[in-house]
Amino acid sequence: MDMFSLGQTVRERRRILGLTQARLAKMANLSRRTIHELEAGKAQIPDLGVEAASKLLGVLGLSLHPSLTGRQKKRGLWMAAKNASVSYKGEFSAEMLERALATAEVPFGYEAHIGHFLDESPLDYVVMAVEEAAQIEHRTPAEIWTNVTRLAQQHSINRKSIWV
Template sequence: MDIRTLGKTISERRRSLGLTQERLAKMAGLSRRTIQALESGTLQDLGFDRVMRILGVLGLSFSPSADARKRKRGLWMAAKNASVSYRGELSADMLEQALATAEVPSGFEAHVGHFLDESPLDYVVMAVEEAAQLEHRAPAEIWANVARLAQRHSINRKDLWA
């Protein structure tokens, strides 16, 4: 796969997830200009580490396919991760509803904070993608709810979700 094809694939996947170039850049630790140049086909070289960071956030590999990712049960994985060290367990359904409505069930505020601040970024992306699909909503709507949730419950990554 050449860098132009990779850029096109990344652009298509980013858009299907409802991510802006700026948000993807933040999540991958790159500049928006780098993402823009990659997607437009003007970037000459990116380097393996940077490519892997972008692909990891988007749930892609060198064989770009979202099918394997869809089988991973992103909401369940994210909910389990968010429930670590808490007495009650945040269920996948509860996380889905929180992402769909920007409302957190009473007593699970810390879980959502943990989800936003501590979960691996690919878990967050998978959870957003799955919630959007299950709720028949555009991923961009779910990302807007993530930003709302972050304003109330995130400490470490609040700026990432803004």
């Protein structure tokens, strides 16, 4: 895949997910300029090696051979909810996570679970959960990302800068 095609794929997937260039850059630990240059089709981007490109694509649910087929078979909300429950007695269900993402409201007693979800879950789990919640709730991913920002303002410590 050439850089132009890669950039177009990244732009399309980023837009589908309702991510800004700035948020995607934070999630992939790249500069916004690097994302911009990639999407603009710049042939050579000094900050974008194979490892950085692989991480960027992973956040978007893609690989160097883009295909969403495997990703669509995964249960993103379930995986993210299980991950958020790993250190806690109470089970945070996929349905509870979906509602929290859709409403920016956390069920009483599950505030730590949301904090764990935002601060500790692999970023691709968060992206899958947002995408799946948007689909189930018949909302745009951008609306769900707005709720992620709201949730992060109250419940995120380690990754607050990514979400806010």
